[in-house]
Amino acid sequence: MMGKLIVVKVGTSSLTKSDGTLDLNTMHELTSQIAEAVKRGYQIILVTSGAIASGIAELGIKPNPNDIVFKQACAAVGQGILMAHYRELFKQHNLKIAQILLTKEDLANRISYVHTCNVLDKLLSLGVVPIINENDVTSVDEIMPIMKGYKVNFSDNDILSVLIANAVQADMVVILSNIDGLYDANPSKKKGARVIPIVEKITPELKEIAEGKSALGRGGMKTKLEAAEIAMQSGIPLIIANSRRRNVLIDILEGKQVGTYFKPYGKMSSIERWIAYGAGAKGQIKVNEGAKQAILKGASLLAAGIESISGQFKIGDVVSIVGSDDKEFARGIVNYSSEEINLIKGLKTTQIKKVLGYIRRKEVVVRKLMHIIGEVN
Numbered sequence: 001m002m003g004k005l006i007v008v009k010v011g012t013s014s015l016t017k018s019d020g021t022l023d024l025n026t027m028h029e030l031t032s033q034i035a036e037a038v039k040r041g042y043q044i045i046l047v048t049s050g051a052i053a054s055g056i057a058e059l060g061i062k063p064n065p066n067d068i069v070f071k072q073a074c075a076a077v078g079q080g081i082l083m084a085h086y087r088e089l090f091k092q093h094n095l096k097i098a099q100i101l102l103t104k105e106d107l108a109n110r111i112s113y114v115h116t117c118n119v120l121d122k123l124l125s126l127g128v129v130p131i132i133n134e135n136d137v138t139s140v141d142e143i144m145p146i147m148k149g150y151k152v153n154f155s156d157n158d159i160l161s162v163l164i165a166n167a168v169q170a171d172m173v174v175i176l177s178n179i180d181g182l183y184d185a186n187p188s189k190k191k192g193a194r195v196i197p198i199v200e201k202i203t204p205e206l207k208e209i210a211e212g213k214s215a216l217g218r219g220g221m222k223t224k225l226e227a228a229e230i231a232m233q234s235g236i237p238l239i240i241a242n243s244r245r246r247n248v249l250i251d252i253l254e255g256k257q258v259g260t261y262f263k264p265y266g267k268m269s270s271i272e273r274w275i276a277y278g279a280g281a282k283g284q285i286k287v288n289e290g291a292k293q294a295i296l297k298g299a300s301l302l303a304a305g306i307e308s309i310s311g312q313f314k315i316g317d318v319v320s321i322v323g324s325d326d327k328e329f330a331r332g333i334v335n336y337s338s339e340e341i342n343l344i345k346g347l348k349t350t351q352i353k354k355v356l357g358y359i360r361r362k363e364v365v366v367r368k369l370m371h372i373i374g375e376v377n
Contacts, residue, residue, distance in 0.1 A: 004042060004043070004171035004172070005042070005043045005044075005045070005124070005168060005169075005170045005171050006037070006042055006043070006044050006045070006170060006171060006172050006173075006174060006253070007044075007045045007047060007161050007162075007164055007165040007168075007170045007172070007173045007174070008034065008044055008045070008046050008047070008161075008173075008174045008176065008249065009046075009047040009048075009157055009158060009160075009161035009173065009174070009175045009176065010030060010046070010047070010048050010049065010050075010176045010243055011049050011157070011158075011175075011176065011177045011178070011243075012049040012050050012052075012053050013177065013178040014026065014030075014176050014177060014178055014243035014244070015027060015048070015049065015050040015053075015082075016050060016053050016054075016057075019057065020053045020054075020056055020057040021054075021057040022050065022053075022054055022057070022081070022082070022085060024085065026243065026244065027085055027086070027089055028089055029246075030176070030243065030249075031086065031089040031090050031092075031093070032089075032093070033247065033248070033249040033250050034046065034090075034129065034249065035090065035093035035095055036250055037249060037250065037253055038093075038095065038127075038129070040253070042253065043124045044129055045120065045124070045129075045130050045132065045164060045168065045170070046086075046129060046130070046131045046132070047131075047132045047133070047157050047160055047161040047164060048082065048086075048131055048132070048133055048157070049133065049157050050078070050082050051074075051075045051078040051079040051082050051133055051136060052071050052074045052075045052078055052136060053074075053078065054074075054077070054078030054079075054081045054082050055073070055074030055075055055076065055077035055078030055079075055081070056074045056078070057078075058077050058078060058081060059074065059077060071136065072136055072137050075136035075137055076137045079099075079101070079133065079136075079137075082133075083097070083099050083131065086131055090129060095127070095128075095129055096126075096127070096128045096129070097128065097129050097130075097131050098123050098128050098129070098130050098131065099131055099133075100116075100119070100120070100130055100131065100132045100133075101132075101133055101134070101135035101137075102116070102132060102133075102134060102135060102160070103134065103135050104280065105280070107163055107167070107278045107279075108278065108279050108280035108318075110274070110279070110316065113167065113274060113278055113279075116167065117167050117168060120164075120167070120168055121168065132160070132164060133157065134157060134160060156223040156227075158175055158223045158224050158226070158227040159223060159226060159227050159230070161173055161175065161227065162227045162228075162230045162231045162234075162236070162238070162277075163230075163277055163278055165231065165234075165236050166230070166234050166236070166270075166273040166274070166277060166278060167270075167273075167274070167278065169270060170236060171236070171237075172236065172237050172238070172239070173227070173231050173236060173237070173238040173239070174238075174239050174241065174249060174252055175224055175227065175238065175239070175240045175241075176241060176242070176243035176248065176249070177224070177240060177241075177242065177243060178242065178243065178244070179221070179240070179242060180195050180241070180242045180245070180259060181195040181196065181197075181240050181241060181242075181259035181260035182195065182196050182199060182206070182209075182210070182221065182224075182225070182240060182260040183195055183196065183209065184196055184209070185209060186209060195259065195260060196260050197257060197260065197261065198260070198261050198262075198263060199228070199260060199261070199262045199263065200263045200265065201232075201265075202225055202228065202229045202232070202262075206225060207222070207225060209221070210222045210224070210225045224240055228240070228262040230277050231262060231264065232262050232263065232264050232265055232266060233264075233265070233266040233268070233276075234264070234266060234267075234268050234273050234276075234277070235264045235265075235266050235267040235268065236264055237261065237262065237263065237264050238261075238262040238264075239252055239258065239259050239260065239261050239262070240259050240260045240262075241258045241259030241260075242259065245258065268371075271369065272371050275318055275331050275332065275333065275369065275370070275371045276331065276371040279318035279331070280318070281318055281319055281320040281331060282311060282312070282313035282314075282317040282318060282319060283309060283310060283311025283312060283313040283317070283319045283320070283338055284309065284310045284311055284319060284320045284321075284322055284328075285301070285306055285308075285309050285319050285320070285321050285322070285334075285341070285364070285365075286306070286307045286308045286309070286310075286322050286323070286324070286326070287301065287305045287306055287307060287321060287322070287323060288305050288306075288307055288324065289323065289324055290305060291304070291305020291306070292305075292323045292324075292329060295321070295329075295330055295367070295370070295372070296329070296372065298367060299367060300363035300364075300365060300366050300367040300370075301321065301332065301363060301364045301365040301367075301370070302349060302362065302363060302364060303341070303344045303345060303346065303347050303348075303349065303352060303364055304346060304347060304348050304349070306341060306344075306345040306346060306364065307324075307345065307346070308345065309338055309341050309342060309345065311338060312338050313334060313337065313338045314337050314338075315334060315335060315336060315337055315360075316333060316334070317333070317334055318331055318332065318333055318334075319331065319332065319334050319365075321365070321370075328373055329372065329373050329374075330370055330371060330372050330373060331370065331371050331373070332365035332366070332369055332370035332371065333365065333366075333369040333370075334364060334365055335360055335361040335363060335364055335365065335366070336360060336361075336364055340356060341364060343355050343356060344356060349362045
């Protein structure tokens with residue numbers, strides 16, 4: 001795998017001691033392995049958690065679990081501490097770092113998404129190690145989902161690491177946690193539970209096994225499975241392994257059997273990856289059964305098949321496409337705004353010009369700029 005791009009995600013539980021303070025010995029081991037990987041010709045992007053936990057430990061105040069603003073304040077305090085340690089540790093290996101804080105909007109907006117990719121590519125070409133974290137100070141979407149069930153682009157750094165991998169077309173994602181991998185049963189409830197070495201498909205049974213969250217972090221095996229499923233469908237291999245296993249990252253890069261390997265089976269273009277997982281749906285288009293079946297067979301969406309819309313969106317936004325049952329079956333980039341579609345819905349292509357005075361495209365959503373939910377290319 002010489003010269004390949006690897007996204008490494010490390011969780012809060014892997015970076016902190018039981019009291020929430022940063023475990024500098026573990027961080028030293030991690031950065032040393034990343035430095036060795038860079039020395040061998042790999043490019044590494046590090047997605048790190050730990051800012052909130054670092055801030056809590058620094059302030060010495062136990063937060064109310066529902067106090068979002070206090071957690072954001074802890075992130076503001078802790079992020080600087082976290083990065084200061086990373087800078088000093090990587091400096092020992094003559095490596096420079098860059099801090100990148102992201103919100104879901106940075107990946108949902110196509111222009112911001114492309115700029116993020118360009119900056120990451122430039123940093124890597126300069127030999128810099130990009131270190132990415134969610135910007136908890138300005139975004140509450142990563143904190144709130146665990147309390148209110150919100151569904152956002154990424155609700156955990158596990159998902160973020162895969163979305164970044166999609167963006168930069170990485171060759172592998174390595175999620176380092178405080179567990180050895182995915183078990184065939186909950187190890188805290190069943191004695192003798194074993195790590196599954198290879199997963200080729202995320203089944204309902206596997207999802208049932210994945211439960212629970214870490215004490216200091218926000219994610220658990222559930223979000224790791226969600227991340228793995230996105231990676232597998234996108235054609236990117238993903239490995240979950242124990243961060244405290246000696247030489248874990250180097251062993252993985254050398255092809256040794258470590259943790260659980262999630263085998264990719266899909267293949268998407270970069271634009272489809274963004275439509276499917278990076279972009280946020282700005283609105284919804286409801287289509288009739290004929291249009292749904294035509295799309296599923298490979299056709300584009302025409303105005304004639306549209307029954308109704310909801311939300312406000314512009315040309316170039318990604319929208320959710322639902323059938324008569326209101327279930328999403330596709331997402332795509334629209335060629336018309338919500339106001340325009342409201343005027344032309346149900347019309348034949350030849351009638352559009354009479355209503356709008358122009359025809360921008362005969363297709364409301366072009367098939368090649370559409371992702372079918374559940375479809376693997």
